[in-house]
Structures are given as C-alpha cells and as structure tokens.
Amino acid sequence: MKKNNIPHLKSISLCLLLALTNILYAQIPSNTYFFEEEVDAKNITHELKIDGDYFTHTVYEKKPAQFIMTRGGFVQVKDNELVLQLEFNSNYENDQLKTLNIPFKTEGENLILEMKSKQTFKPIAPLEQELDxxxxxxxxxxxxxxxxxxxxxxxxxxxxxxxxxxxxxxxxxxxxxxxxxxxxxxxxxxxxxxxxxxxxxxxxxxxxxxxxxxxxxxxxxxxxxxxxxxxxxxxxxxxxxxx
CATH class of the missing domain: 2.40.128.490 (Uncharacterised protein PF14869 family, DUF4488)
Structure with missing residues (x-):
C-alpha cells in the first residue's frame, strides 16, 4: 500500500507546485505598462513590457526627445519581489547591475514597483497582431x-x-x-x-x-x-x- 501511494503523493506535489507557479505568475500578467513622472520640470515616460518570464524597462523623454535608459532580461517572482536576471543594461558601465530585486504589488490591473520611488504602471489595452x-x-x-x-x-x-x-x-x-x-x-x-x-x-x-x-x-x-x-x-x- 505504501509503495502504491508514493506516485500518488508525487502527483499531488507536482500539482501543488504547478498551481503555486500559476498563482505567482498571475501576479504579473503579460502586458505592456506605462508610468509617467515629472523630474526637474521634464515629463519622463517609463515603458514596461512583460511576456511570461521576460521583462523590459525603458525610460525616455518625449518632448524634447531624449533616450535615458533601458534594461531587461528574465524575471521570476520571489515573495513580494520581482527578481531580474538582466541580459542587457544600457547603464551597465556606471552601475554594474546584472541582477535586480524590485519589491512589487498589484492593485487591480495596475503594477506597483518600489524602485527609487513608488511607481504605478498602468496597462494598455490588449492588441494582438501577427508578429507579436x-x-x-x-x-x-x-x-x-x-x-x-x-x-x-x-x-x-x-x-x-x-x-x-x-x-x-x-x-x-x-x-x-x-x-x-x-x-x-x-x-x-x-x-x-x-x-x-x-x-x-x-x-x-x-x-x-x-x-x-x-x-x-x-x-x-x-x-x-x-x-x-x-x-x-x-x-x-x-x-x-x-x-
């Protein structure tokens, strides 16, 4: 009887693990998000894209046009943090960042990141196209x-x-x-x-x-x-x- 129960227990454990994984990733749904802030009288745009386990964050000014930075890579959820393993970082020569832990939470559809300050990213309307x-x-x-x-x-x-x-x-x-x-x-x-x-x-x-x-x-x-x-x-x- 015990031997027969072992596969059953393994199956239950696997189901629990998959369920937990789905719950975690449900906290960061795949989408494109925007956050805007004013810094030194300049309007700064933050654009965030999440697709499964991949994450990009780009910052730029629209008027006048000015690129500021971009970074991205693979993301996992650990407790209440996004744990990033960066593939690219435009500011790497200055900050030497290859990994990044960002506290986060969700409020409705919004994604709130605690970086230098609290940043509330709002999703845009879904738009599916052939080359997505x-x-x-x-x-x-x-x-x-x-x-x-x-x-x-x-x-x-x-x-x-x-x-x-x-x-x-x-x-x-x-x-x-x-x-x-x-x-x-x-x-x-x-x-x-x-x-x-x-x-x-x-x-x-x-x-x-x-x-x-x-x-x-x-x-x-x-x-x-x-x-x-x-x-x-x-x-x-x-x-x-x-x-």
Missing amino acids: GKWLFATRGPDTGQERRNEENPRKTLKFLKNGRFQWIAYNTDTMKFFGTGGGSFSSKNGKYVEHIEFFSKDNSRVGATLNFNYELKNADWHHTGKNSKGEPMYEIWAKRKN
Whole structure:
C-alpha cells in the first residue's frame, strides 16, 4: 500500500507546485505598462513590457526627445519581489547591475514597483497582431543557406513586439556591452509592417519618423525587407526566440 501511494503523493506535489507557479505568475500578467513622472520640470515616460518570464524597462523623454535608459532580461517572482536576471543594461558601465530585486504589488490591473520611488504602471489595452513576440536577428537575407546567428551566440539583437509596441535592443550577454535600442508603436497586417519611432538611443533626431517595411513569415522565420532608418535597402531574417 505504501509503495502504491508514493506516485500518488508525487502527483499531488507536482500539482501543488504547478498551481503555486500559476498563482505567482498571475501576479504579473503579460502586458505592456506605462508610468509617467515629472523630474526637474521634464515629463519622463517609463515603458514596461512583460511576456511570461521576460521583462523590459525603458525610460525616455518625449518632448524634447531624449533616450535615458533601458534594461531587461528574465524575471521570476520571489515573495513580494520581482527578481531580474538582466541580459542587457544600457547603464551597465556606471552601475554594474546584472541582477535586480524590485519589491512589487498589484492593485487591480495596475503594477506597483518600489524602485527609487513608488511607481504605478498602468496597462494598455490588449492588441494582438501577427508578429507579436520576441525575435532574434538570425542573418541577412535572402535565405540561401548562409550562416545564422543562433540563440547561444552572446551577440544578440532582440526585437520585442507586444500590444502594438515594439523595441529592438542590440547587446552582448557575456560582456554586458550595450550597442543601441529604439522603439515605439507598430502595426503588422497583410504583409505590411510599420514602425513609428518614439525613442532611439543612437540619434534622438530620428524620433517621430515612420518606417514602412514588407514582411513574410516562412516557417519560424520573419523575413523583413525595405529601407532602414538611414534610407538604405535591407533584408533581414529574424527567428522566433525559444528561450
């Protein structure tokens, strides 16, 4: 009888663990959130994207356009804290942060983070589109069997699309070197992909520009063609991120 009960107990324990995990992650539902604050007479925007166990936080000024910082990586919940293992941190040379613990709580749909001050992030309305998700740059097109950059490569360019908001980030996970980022709103429909730039770390003057591209999904790849922010022709292939 005891031997027969052991698998049953293991099954119960597994169910409890899965239930607990679901409860924890239910506290930080996948969404895009915004918080705005006034600092030295400047209106500062904080944009937060959470997708499962992935988290990005970007700070910028809209008028005049000024990029401030971005950081992101994998997130877990421990007690009442978000525990972040950062993949990128634009301020790494100054703060040396690779991990971060942020006390948090929820009030209705709002997410309240205790960073330097209490920050109440409000979610935006859900908007599902065909290219939603996290993508990693794989190679230049056309797809003729050339070498691809795989997920294990520390040199990454991530494009994160959720709820009508996009952000690309270029970085190195080994050295924490940050190469650049840009983002804003986007639309993807019927093979047409459009970006409206709202922040750009390399060149604030590019904020306000609208870029039009064509896209095609082939197997698990996103084939992205058009002209880049400098007006030069481009063909990129992006792979859906698995981890």
